[in-house]
Amino acid sequence: MSVTALIGLGGNLGDVRLRLGAAMAALDAVPGVKVTARSRFYRTPPWGNVDQPDFVNAAIAVQTSLDAHGLLDAMLATERAFGRVRDGERWGPRTLDLDLLAYGEAVIDDERLTVPHPRIPERAFVLLPLVDIAAGTQLPGMGRVGDLLAVIDAAGCEPLP
Numbered sequence: 001m002s003v004t005a006l007i008g009l010g011g012n013l014g015d016v017r018l019r020l021g022a023a024m025a026a027l028d029a030v031p032g033v034k035v036t037a038r039s040r041f042y043r044t045p046p047w048g049n050v051d052q053p054d055f056v057n058a059a060i061a062v063q064t065s066l067d068a069h070g071l072l073d074a075m076l077a078t079e080r081a082f083g084r085v086r087d088g089e090r091w092g093p094r095t096l097d098l099d100l101l102a103y104g105e106a107v108i109d110d111e112r113l114t115v116p117h118p119r120i121p122e123r124a125f126v127l128l129p130l131v132d133i134a135a136g137t138q139l140p141g142m143g144r145v146g147d148l149l150a151v152i153d154a155a156g157c158e159p160l161p
Helices: 016-028 068-081 124-134 145-150
Strands: 003-011 033-038 042-044 055-064 097-103
Touching (some): 003 016, 016 033, 016 055, 016 068, 042 124, 055 124, 068 097, 097 124, 124 145
Antiparallel strands (some): 003 055, 003 097, 042 055
16 A cells, blocks of 8 residues: 655755755655655744754655554654754754654554644645645645645745755
């Protein structure tokens, strides 16, 4: 069985665009994962802790035969391979952040994973790239991606050339 999953990517330390592209390629190389769409890159202001560099964000769609937790494990391994250390600091600077935003039409809420990601509707840095690749996608319990973006403030976010 193959499922379409949506993944958000971001970072704000080092050559982020290069790293995000390399992370997309690394995920595409995981057995059972095929990148099928990728968004533009966006420059976005930091969230939470605002005393840090702007972020670069993107999103990809993948077709995967992995279950949701298997895909999450592959994403976490990719983060580690690119120097990410999860030290418990929320919203801080990072080399690479990968978030499983949606896994088909699944609704999962356990100790390791919540999908769809519960904060999608309030985050322009997630919705802008998602609209590039999945504007018509219906997120269970949230609504259509394009409609979610239409009602939030995306000031300060801009596509990168």
